[in-house]
Amino acid sequence: MRRNAPALVAVAVAALFFALLPFGLSDYHRGLAASVAVYLIAILGLNVLTGYTGQISIGHGAFMAIGGYTTAIMSHYHNTNLILTLPLAFVITFGCGVLVGLPALRLSGVYLALATFALAVSIPQLPLKFSKFTGGSAGISASKSVSNSWLYGVSWSTAAIAFLFTWLVLRGRTGRAFRAIRDSEVAATSSGVTLAIYKTLAFGVSAALAGVAGSLFVLATNGFAQPNEFSVTLSLKILVGAAVAGLGSLWGVLLGAAFIALLPTLSASAPLIGSAHGQDVVFGLFVIVVMILLPTGVAGLIPRLRRLRVKA
Amino acid sequence: MVELARKLPLPQRRFPASPVLLLLAAACIFLTVESLRSTIFAQLTVAGVATGVVYGSLALALVLIYRATEVINFAQGEMAMAMVYVAYQLTLWGLAYWEAFFLTLAIAFVFGVVTQRVFIRPVQGRSVIAVVIVTVGLFILIDGLVEWKWSANQRFMQAPFGNKIYHLGNVPIARQDLGTIVITLISVSALWAFFRFTKLGLGMRAGALRPAAARLVGVRTNALLAVGWGLAAVLGAVAGLMTEPAEYVLQPTLMQPVLLYAFAAAVLGGLESPGGALVGGIALGIFLNLLPSHSWGFVTSALELPVAFAALLVVLLIKPTGLFGHRTVRKV
Numbered sequence: 185m186r187r188n189a190p191a192l193v194a195v196a197v198a199a200l201f202f203a204l205l206p207f208g209l210s211d212y213h214r215g216l217a218a219s220v221a222v223y224l225i226a227i228l229g230l231n232v233l234t235g236y237t238g239q240i241s242i243g244h245g246a247f248m249a250i251g252g253y254t255t256a257i258m259s260h261y262h263n264t265n266l267i268l269t270l271p272l273a274f275v276i277t278f279g280c281g282v283l284v285g286l287p288a289l290r291l292s293g294v295y296l297a298l299a300t301f302a303l304a305v306s307i308p309q310l311p312l313k314f315s316k317f318t319g320g321s322a323g324i325s326a327s328k329s330v331s332n333s334w335l336y337g338v339s340w341s342t343a344a345i346a347f348l349f350t351w352l353v354l355r356g357r358t359g360r361a362f363r364a365i366r367d368s369e370v371a372a373t374s375s376g377v378t379l380a381i382y383k384t385l386a387f388g389v390s391a392a393l394a395g396v397a398g399s400l401f402v403l404a405t406n407g408f409a410q411p412n413e414f415s416v417t418l419s420l421k422i423l424v425g426a427a428v429a430g431l432g433s434l435w436g437v438l439l440g441a442a443f444i445a446l447l448p449t450l451s452a453s454a455p456l457i458g459s460a461h462g463q464d465v466v467f468g469l470f471v472i473v474v475m476i477l478l479p480t481g482v483a484g485l486i487p488r489l490r491r492l493r494v495k496a
Numbered sequence: 497m498v499e500l501a502r503k504l505p506l507p508q509r510r511f512p513a514s515p516v517l518l519l520l521a522a523a524c525i526f527l528t529v530e531s532l533r534s535t536i537f538a539q540l541t542v543a544g545v546a547t548g549v550v551y552g553s554l555a556l557a558l559v560l561i562y563r564a565t566e567v568i569n570f571a572q573g574e575m576a577m578a579m580v581y582v583a584y585q586l587t588l589w590g591l592a593y594w595e596a597f598f599l600t601l602a603i604a605f606v607f608g609v610v611t612q613r614v615f616i617r618p619v620q621g622r623s624v625i626a627v628v629i630v631t632v633g634l635f636i637l638i639d640g641l642v643e644w645k646w647s648a649n650q651r652f653m654q655a656p657f658g659n660k661i662y663h664l665g666n667v668p669i670a671r672q673d674l675g676t677i678v679i680t681l682i683s684v685s686a687l688w689a690f691f692r693f694t695k696l697g698l699g700m701r702a703g704a705l706r707p708a709a710a711r712l713v714g715v716r717t718n719a720l721l722a723v724g725w726g727l728a729a730v731l732g733a734v735a736g737l738m739t740e741p742a743e744y745v746l747q748p749t750l751m752q753p754v755l756l757y758a759f760a761a762a763v764l765g766g767l768e769s770p771g772g773a774l775v776g777g778i779a780l781g782i783f784l785n786l787l788p789s790h791s792w793g794f795v796t797s798a799l800e801l802p803v804a805f806a807a808l809l810v811v812l813l814i815k816p817t818g819l820f821g822h823r824t825v826r827k828v
Contacts, residue, residue, distance in 0.1 A: 240625055287809065290816050293624060294568055298763050299812060302805035305756055309802050420570075420632050427629045464640025471633030475626055476618045 198438070199344065206336050215332040215404065216449065221339035222400045224441035225346045227425045228434070229393030234423075235431030236354060237386040238366030239288065243300030244394045245419030246307035249411075251277050251395030252402035253311065253318065256409035259326035266326065266403060270342060273399040274392045281391025285384035304419040308411040323410030330403055339400050346393055351434060353389060362386055366432075394422075424471050430481025439482045443470075516819050520775070527782065531667075538667040540785045546673035547742065548781020549680040554735040554751075554758035555765070555773035556684065557728040562767050564704045564724045565620065567627045571634035573755030575611070575729055576736030577748060578638050579604045581646055583737060584653050584746055593656050597737060601730050608729025612722040620721075642748050651746040656737075676738045683734045684774060687727065700724055756801065757784075760808045766818030776819065780804060 251273035258264040311318035361382045364372035402409045421444045429440025448463045531538035586596035619626050657675035691697035702710040703717035765772025
């Protein structure tokens with residue numbers, strides 16, 4: 185308990201901060217802050233799979249699409265309560281994640297990266313094919329839209345629950361099994377970790393979190409689920425966010441999420457290049473520089489600082 | 497122990513596994529027979545080969561870099577796209593198309609070398625994920641730079657081959673398709689000759705195969721990695737310049753679908769096999785061209801990508817290292 189004390193204090197301070205934050209924000213900024221929470225959940229999900237289990241995925245936008253469409257379709261056709269669609273998205277994308285995880289057992293490294301990339305490309309095309317049910321390229325909307333304050337409250341509460349859930353999954357036996365697989369599959373097997381079960385479980389949990397993020401993502405875009413919102417770029421963004429946050433650690437996730445949610449907006453008014461195209465230049469350059477300078481992401485700074493303190 | 501894990505390639509086989517060869521032979525026979533029976537089928541097949549060689553050459557660029565460094569360059573397509581814009585700018589300045597073409601290839605080489613030196617070298621040898629993310633960053637960066645300089649508006653370039661159509665029997669063949677196939681095959685053969693016959697090329701192969709041993713006998717592997725990136729950029733530029741006339745317009749998203757198909761082609765052929773990448777590209781090109789008219793109306797343009805990737809997944813599940821890939825035995 186005493187060892188975890190700083191972490192607990194940090195969590196409490198963060199919770200207080202995010203509970204009080206909306207009172208100091210304009211409506212627009214509340215929406216923006218909510219999108220940070222959405223990315224946070226997605227990055228948590230990717231971190232479980234890529235950071236802790238060592239299975240690279242460039243396809244998490246696809247799971248977000250599935251979650252998002254679940255929310256939009258349930259609300260559109262059955263008028264389901266929007267909050268109830270979140271656990272539903274969780275369950276459905278968990279199933280999808282397990283289904284993807286099964287063939288992924290045969291692939292590893294670069295091949296897995298490309299297979300999941302294929303997923304990210306293919307899934308957003310499906311609503312176009314079955315356009316009668318899903319509204320095609322115009323998209324499908326939830327039966328009602330929500331205010332930015334509602335969105336802020338729900339996204340950050342969900343993010344808190346997701347964080348707690350991830351922490352609980354990762355701290356015990358399951359988390360140890362995940363890390364063992366990441367570090368060496370052979371060693372993990374020989375110490376009694378069943379690869380097939382834990383790998384598919386990691387895929388399921390990871391996809392489920394991405395699915396919930398996708399639901400909130402749809403609610404944040406006026407309740408509209410559109411195929412091009414879930415393009416490959418979204419998957420790449422989440423991967424970038426997870427890398428900036430630091431794979432294999434939960435503490436940087438907030439900064440990673442803020443990075444991908446806010447940097448494009450902030451850099452839109454970049455000096456020199458101008459508003460229209462500045463954001464890609466700054467974003468791309470920043471990603472590269474962060475990766476070169478901070479190989480372990482922002483989270484990697486914490487142990488480094490700690491080491492400095494010990495020396496001093 | 498894990499750090500000591502070494503990859504031991506199986507004894508080199510000169511040819512891919514015989515089932516794969518049989519499959520390819522069967523496919524060739526099928527295509528020939530059907531082409532002889534139906535003019536439209538023949539026409540679609542030739543057009544498919546033309547798009548396929550373009551996928552193949554970009555896939556080859558990916559394979560070139562993967563073999564040397566085990567890195568997948570997600571920015572390969574955007575680098576090619578940027579080079580097409582350079583060629584466009586050169587023609588605007590008054591150069592003839594083919595002058596601009598060759599000048600662009602030279603610029604592409606320098607661009608590739610500089611990219612490797614500045615962006616890739618600092619993360620070389622780190623985890624796969626780190627390098628992948630740097631190339632993703634490059635993807636976004638190049639996109640932004642191109643839109644900044646040339647805007648996202650559609651541009652038009654002069655067509656290199658005109659729109660003449662030849663007739664072979666009663667099968668019409670566009671001069672452009674023929675030109676694409678010839679130019680791509682020339683650049684691929686030039687590359688093959690470079691790796692086969694020049695000292696530099698042999699050095700690069702040695703560096704890719706056994707880096708430590710190559711360094712011991714005096715090959716400057718690090719410098720050669722940059723040359724590899726340069727060559728890949730040149731090959732990509734060729735693919736880009738051959739894609740542009742097929743798409744009729746030039747815009748920043750030009751190479752994105754091509755890159756996706758090039759990924760598929762490279763994986764299909766097994767990421768380590770240059771010949772496989774080319775064969776994979778051509779197979780994919782033909783497959784995608786024939787699919788809409790031979791799937792009973794089910795596969796529309798919306799389903800082309802998913803179907804291409806579903807096919808890819810099936811191949812991967814049956815043969816996890818692609819059609820021409822070697823299994824590597826890992827010793828712990």
